[in-house]
Amino acid sequence: MKAIVKTEKQEKSLGLFDVEIPGVKDDEVLVKIRKTAICGTDLHVYEYSAGYEFIQTPVILGHEFSGVVEKVGKNVTNYKIGERVMGESNRYCRVCKNCKIGLTDICLNSKMTGLHFNGAMAEYIAVPEYTLHHLPNEVSFEEGAVAQPISVSLNAVFDHCPIVPGDRVVVFGPGIQGLIAAQAALLKGAAKVAIIGTDLDEESRLPIAREMNFLAINSSKEDVKKQLEIHWGSSEVDVVLEASGAIPAVETGITILKRGGILTVFGIYSKPLNLDLTKLVRAEITLYTSYTSTWKHYEQALTLLAEGKLNIKPFITEYPFSDGIQAFEDGVSKKAIKPVLTF
Numbered sequence: 350m351k352a353i354v355k356t357e358k359q360e361k362s363l364g365l366f367d368v369e370i371p372g373v374k375d376d377e378v379l380v381k382i383r384k385t386a387i388c389g390t391d392l393h394v395y396e397y398s399a400g401y402e403f404i405q406t407p408v409i410l411g412h413e414f415s416g417v418v419e420k421v422g423k424n425v426t427n428y429k430i431g432e433r434v435m436g437e438s439n440r441y442c443r444v445c446k447n448c449k450i451g452l453t454d455i456c457l458n459s460k461m462t463g464l465h466f467n468g469a470m471a472e473y474i475a476v477p478e479y480t481l482h483h484l485p486n487e488v489s490f491e492e493g494a495v496a497q498p499i500s501v502s503l504n505a506v507f508d509h510c511p512i513v514p515g516d517r518v519v520v521f522g523p524g525i526q527g528l529i530a531a532q533a534a535l536l537k538g539a540a541k542v543a544i545i546g547t548d549l550d551e552e553s554r555l556p557i558a559r560e561m562n563f564l565a566i567n568s569s570k571e572d573v574k575k576q577l578e579i580h581w582g583s584s585e586v587d588v589v590l591e592a593s594g595a596i597p598a599v600e601t602g603i604t605i606l607k608r609g610g611i612l613t614v615f616g617i618y619s620k621p622l623n624l625d626l627t628k629l630v631r632a633e634i635t636l637y638t639s640y641t642s643t644w645k646h647y648e649q650a651l652t653l654l655a656e657g658k659l660n661i662k663p664f665i666t667e668y669p670f671s672d673g674i675q676a677f678e679d680g681v682s683k684k685a686i687k688p689v690l691t692f
């Protein structure tokens with residue numbers, strides 16, 4: 350089968366290769382891939398950014414995927430040949446003390462598909478049954494593949510951010526995580542939601558945020574506080590969701606929070622942050638963090654997609670699998686927000 354393989358622990362080193370179709374262990378399901386999305390993590394691995402030295406090479410990339418069951422191991426009970434499925438990105442251990450209480454997002458032995466094990470940028474993937482979900486009939490294969498990043502935003506907004514109806518919410522980072530978090534905030538009853546980006550987002554991401562009727566602010570050109578005052582009558586907000594991974598975003602976020610406000614951080618930062626904790630203490634700002642997602646958040650993502658409550662179509666750019674390397678290039682240059690490979 351054809352597969353996109355990261356061959357060396359260095360920049361780029363990515364190519365389309367012929368590899369063996371994986372064998373299926375007793376508890377595994379062989380999935381014939383229909384769609385695999387490229388994520389920010391994959392782009393970091395492509396560029397071999399700091400913080401990704403742990404990957405195994407050679408490795409087939411890809412952890413956001415959907416497809417059809419091709420074959421099942423003899424102990425598999427919940428999946429049958431021909432069923433439509435999508436897969437979770439993390440392989441949690443199910444025996445550590447966090448897994449035992451359902452916190453599989455912070456499993457003590459967590460490994461990741463497409464980084465520690467061969468992933469889904471290939472015609473087939475073999476995965477343990479417990480990492481799969483059935484796709485509802487109403488959910489397309491491309492939505493199914495993107496349910497993984499959606500689940501990450503839902504974990505942040507639903508479980509690590511006590512938004513109440515009527516709240517004013519500001520989301521930093523108009524990538525897929527931020528655009529989903531903004532929609533999830535509305536589902537929780539937020540009265541107003543703004544999305545903040547920079548000049549880098551002006552070409553594709555901020556226009557989509559505007560198209561979706563969010564107040565979209567370019568912080569490279571506009572003063573965030575002033576824009577909030579103009580559009581909302583006040584620059585004080587109840588909740589800040591930080592999805593950008595940019596340190597200036599955290600700093601600006603703190604300046605617009607009301608006393609008693611909530612700061613939920615789920616970006617990944619390339620360096621440590623200098624944080625004025627006293628300011629947070631004196632304003633009784635509650636800081637939450639959120640990381641990856643659990644089985645529940647995948648099911649929530651699939652249900653909300655099936656019900657038409659989340660819109661992801663504007664973010665997706667499809668590429669034939671054979672143009673996979675171009676899709677990576679377009680992801681790096683931010684030309685495509687969410688490149689999805691079609692098999």
Ligand SMILES: [Zn+2]
Binds near residue numbers: 388389413497498
């Ligand atoms: Zn991802």
Ligand SMILES: [Zn+2]
Binds near residue numbers: 442443444449458
């Ligand atoms: Zn565990």
